[in-house]
Every structure is written in structure tokens, then in C-alpha cells.
Amino acid sequence: MAWNEPGGNNQDPWGGKRGNDGPPDLDEALKKFQEKLGGIFGGGNGGGGPQGGGLSSSALGLIAVAVVVIYALFGIYQINEQERAVILRLGVYSETKDAGLHWNPPLIDSVTKVNVTKVRSHSTRGEMLTQDLNIVEVNLSVQYRIGDAQSFVLRVRDPEASLAQATDSALRHVVGSTEMHEVLTEGREQIAVDIQARLQDYLNSYETGIEVDKVNVEETTPPAEVQAAFDDVNKAREDEERLKNEAETYANGIIPEARGAAQRVIEEATAYREQKVAQAEGEAKRFEQLLAEYQKAPQVTRERLYLETMQEVMANSSKVMIDVEGGNNMMYLPLDKMVGSSGGRVGTAKVTPDMIRDISNQVAEQLRRESVTTTTRRREGR
Structure with a gap:
């Protein structure tokens, strides 16, 4: 039922009874509301006695403290290790803060966090x-x-x-x-x-x-119009690199071998030189010894040297020439043909120095005998 309908007991929305003198008094309604607030904050006695004109000093203090606390809490913030905070005070740069827990007055300072480690x-x-x-x-x-x-x-x-x-x-x-x-x-x-x-x-x-x-x-990448030509160029460069690698591989195999052959030739030359030097030194020493013997007996030494030389020369010869003392002719003996015909194997028999020496001795002995016989016959004839 509405408050102003018939039978509503003439009540108004502010709890009073509506009289016949007009609408409710707004000032009275505001006073009642103020009395209720005063009762809440201790500004009045809650009864019908006289009321104060506003909030008490203690209520105002509490409100102020609450406002300060809320303001302070809104100014607390934290900066992570990877961040830095740029502080603007009333729109002007103030400072840059590092990681940690910080406080700046709200509405006065502006805080902008920036991640300085993120890539x-x-x-x-x-x-x-x-x-x-x-x-x-x-x-x-x-x-x-x-x-x-x-x-x-x-x-x-x-x-x-x-x-x-x-x-x-x-x-x-x-x-x-x-x-x-x-x-x-x-x-x-x-x-x-x-x-x-x-x-x-x-x-x-x-x-x-x-x-x-x-x-x-x-x-x-090159333009699509020249992509095929560029691929050919890349292929040619790859072939070039491949050929270079093959050439380097071949060189790495040939060069050590050539160096080894060169080293071998050097060592052979060194050995040959040392051999010849040693041989020359030995020949020189032998000549010095021979000179000493020659100075002692020149005739004997000359004859011995002659015989040794002839032996060395004739040892490699297949022919023998014999001069008999008291004879007029020199005999020539083709030993190679003689040995070949006697064995029936021409050119296959090997003539040794011992064989030549034996044959020479036999021939010389035979010639001496014939020479002695001839001489004896001539004497008897006379």
C-alpha cells in the first residue's frame, strides 16, 4: 500500500505522521539523519537531548589516519631483478631505481618499469x-x-x-x-x-x-628470374672446391713421397761419397806402404807390381799370349774357343781364372820341352 493512499494513516516516508498543514519538512529530515550519524560516531547521546553540529574530533582523526594509510599503501611497489624503474615527479625526470622494494608518493610520482635483461x-x-x-x-x-x-x-x-x-x-x-x-x-x-x-x-x-x-x-636470394643461373654458379663453385680438395689430397700424397725419394738420394750420395773418400784414403795408405817397400827393393817391387797388374788384366781375358824365353815367336791361345770345342757347348762354358792359369802352365811347359829338344838336336848336328 502506498504511503499516501487512503487508509495509510497519513504517514510520510521519514517516519512522521502527515498532518493537514502540508508536505514534510526537509530540514527536520536532515536533522534526524545528522543525529543518527552523531550517535554512530559519538557526537550525541543517542537520545532526545541536544545534538552537536558535526563529527567529533576523534572521528575526524580516524578518518585522516585511514586516508594516510591508504595513500601510503598505494605508493609501495617492487622492482624485479630484470627491471629498472624510471621515476617522474610532477612530469619531470627524478631518478632511475634498481631492483628492490620502493615507495613513491602516488599522484605525485609516476613509475615506469622497464625490463632491461629481456632479449x-x-x-x-x-x-x-x-x-x-x-x-x-x-x-x-x-x-x-x-x-x-x-x-x-x-x-x-x-x-x-x-x-x-x-x-x-x-x-x-x-x-x-x-x-x-x-x-x-x-x-x-x-x-x-x-x-x-x-x-x-x-x-x-x-x-x-x-x-x-x-x-x-x-x-x-637473387630474383626469381636469375635463380637458375645463380644455381649454376653455385654448382660451379662447389665443383671448384671439390677439385681443389682433390688436388690438395693428391699433393699431400705426392709431396711426402718425393721428399722421401729426395732424402734417399741424398743419403745414397752421402754414403757413396764416404765410400769413395775411405777408398781413396785406403789407396793412399797402401801407396805409402808400397813406396816404402819400393825404396828398399826397387827391382823386386817393380817386377811384383808388373805381375800383379798382368794377372788382374789377363784374369778377365779369354785369350792368352805366351812368350817363351829363347823362342822367336809369341804364341796366341784362344782359350774361349778351345774350352767351347772341348766340351761341345760353344759359348755356354764359363772360363775361370784357374782354368786359364792351368792351361797356360801346361802350354808353357810343353813349349819349354820342345825348345830344349830343338836345342839338343842342333848341338848334336854340329
């Missing part, structure tokens, strides 16, 4: 001209981290966008000053080093606070 990555890909006016497509990735939190937060509006633009600029500058062959083959590592150095210079001049850790040239 971030940025990739870019594009087509560009080389120094010899060829088009190549390069896929590049940059690994970086934040080295200066203050510069990263305050110096540049968008540091990562600046990084992307600086990367493209450094890449095009380095590739544009390099020939296509170097970009596509063995020059990629040097290109990455040059790009990293140039990119870091750009970022330092912009004061972005970013430090580049690594630049990787992940892929370099």
Missing part, C-alpha cells in the same frame, strides 16, 4: 640494389635489449619504431655498397658485422637506449 627480436625483409646494380632479397633479424631505461622511456617517443627504421637504413646502406656475389655467398657474415656497427651508431645518435646484441643475415 627482444626484430625482423625485416626487403629487396634492394647492390653495388653492381643487381637486385637481391635479404631477410634480416636483430636481437637487442634495453641498455638505458631513462633514454628508452624519455628520449624517443617510439624507440622500437626508430629501431625498425634504423635497421632498414643500415641494411640498405651496407648491401648497396657490396657486390651481389658477396651478398649471396661468403660475404654474409661480414655484412652482418657491418650492419650491426652501423645500426648501433644510429641508435646511439637517436639516444634510444637500445643495445644491439646480434645481427643475423638469415637468407639472401
